[in-house]
Amino acid sequence: MNSVVPTDGARRRTGWHRLPVSAVQYLTRDAVAVTLDVAAPLRDTFAHRPGEHVVVRHHRAGEELRRSYSVCPPPEDPGALRLVIKKGAPDGFGAYALTRLAQGDRLELSAPTGAFTLPERPGAHHVLIAGGSGITPLAAMAAGALRTDPTCRVLLVHSVPTAADALLADELALLKDAFVDRFTVLHVLTREGRPPLGGRIGAAGLPRLLAALDTRPGPDTTFALCGPAGLVATVRQALTDAGADPALVRSELFALGDDPPTPPAAGTPPTPPVAGPPPVPGAPRTPEGTRVTALYDGHRRVVTAGPRDPALLDALLRDHPDVPYACREGICGSCRAKVLTGEVATGPQYALDAGQLAAGYTLTCRARPLGAEVTVDFDA
Template sequence: MNTATTAPTGHAARPAARARAVGRHTGWHRLAVAGVRHLPEDAVAVTLHVPDALREIFAHRPGEHVVVRHRGTGTGTELRRSYSVCPPPDDPAALRLVIRRGAPDGFGAYAMSGLAPGDILELSPPRGAFALPERPGAHHVLVAGGSGITPLAAMAAAALREDPDCRVSLIHSVPTPAHALLADELAVVKDAFVDRFTALYVLTREERDNGPLRGRIDAEKLPRLLTALHARPGRGTTFALCGPAGLVATVRQALAEWGAAPDLVRWEPFTLGDTPRTPPPADPTTAPHETRVTAVFDGHQRVATVGPQDAALLDALLRTHPDVPYACREGICGSCRAKVLAGQVTTGSQHALDAGELAAGYTLACRARPLTGEITLDFDA
């Protein structure tokens, strides 16, 4: 997707389920590690201690994420990684992150081997728009791929706790049973809500037969799984999807063909890589030779100059303002979301903004290139 975004002249309506809190907390906060628990599939659950003075700032809802800022050991290179808040089912207020090992020099590898209680991490406050549609008494169907289970596990437990009339079904695509993150905690949820919660594990490396619980989820397999879960098209069934972008796209298409209500399908793709992918080079026939960009974040204005060497506005901003918000740099996490207040940009391929947000003038600094010589972005909007 390549969308031109211009500073809007009015206020466009945005879907309620995608709206973000106005006046959200920003900045970085140093939190101590309270606990580290090793999980299957090269993962670790890290619980942070939140002091009383920061409890309001780090209050979170299912589906929100935080960004961790860390300097690589030995290199001093700054790493930023986005993680869904994933509290255990018996302590929904806990600030816990489930982190998988990534590249050998990435933060995941450090968390697996070097992180211990008492260590200090820098975190941004929780944010994000990923949430279940608000449909009391609905059947919520969650589809996860790999570590995409982390926000969905929190959503499942919260929905079952807060709505005694709802039902939750989870489909988790994993290579083998040993790869099923949080399966033990989901079993606890099943015991607590035995009549209202169902979990199916689809094993991608177990292809000895053609049953619905073997192989990859596709347009043929998904309807069979939904039938097994007694899910029906219509306003009484909602969906939340999280996993690799390819899986999310496949499931969205299959749901459209199955008859799911489009406005009741929520999704959030993730990336497994530790190396960010940059946008392709700018088109010299449309991009200005030099652009002055003014960025508003944390209530202050910062100014940078975007030149031909910059793949996106974020690159120029980071040269002189390293605290500008970002995490994945792949157009997925939405941490660098900003509203275009003046000027015009083109937003390249991305997965974090929906059509309503783009129409309202939002862009991602890691995907945005200038189309005019002056641009103003508001990261606090």
């Protein structure tokens, strides 16, 4: 399968596609790798960059579940559309995938999307720090960087409770064999050993861990972090304290957990209004109803957002259930849209960086309208 990603204008990030399952591989007691078969007409649609994710839409007993999963191809087939799915709630999609999903079944997926990618810096030293399931996008990033930049180096640190919990350990060992001089992988076991090579990765232990691995922040060192909120926030702050350039530290969460980071792990605090063209002078800041125009999948939809709607997404979903979203917690970025006209206030979110916010993007699950009319474009 061709893994070259077309330009942004050549594919849409909205819409749904039913793809057959070509393989199911059990990785650990609570995780499974699912490979999807992509027919030739959809290969451009499902071409992907390392770090991108898809949304899976699943129906059960009249209820719709949406979950986002990073695309994590195996080392021997970097263009494959493979998802690593971990069991969560007993009645969630992960449990279904682990116990019932089989070859020949079909899953409903969105096209790959996301901005969690490594910067293009030839010869860089990429330091990737994962917690638990956060390994899935970082494993893809490591393989992609090593294959496309023969001058780069990659260090991958994976924090897991025990060795038995280390997803993709065998595949990472094969990657190490293929790039023995440029790739280092280390598993930090939180329930075994002592810091810096064991125990939880904390603010005090991280500098010692990096020093032991001969790694320090610098202009040629990039960082990518993925895992639970507490880990990502701790590591980000420790790197900032050690002198890392915030522009070279990228992150993604897979769950907020019980202790959301402050500021958000994407490096952006609760944000000021995001605007398209300036709103009409005198437009009401707390309107009784806002006319919302949404562009997605090549169509134009119009709804009215009322004062009781928590966010734009809630108003849209009443009449248009196909509007893109997944987590509804400001984490995955699946409901990202660009504000073309009007103005919105974006609450706490963890998916958009300062550059995307400055360019006019918002998360509709966290955006409230501030005027009489707002237009957002999910296809942008």
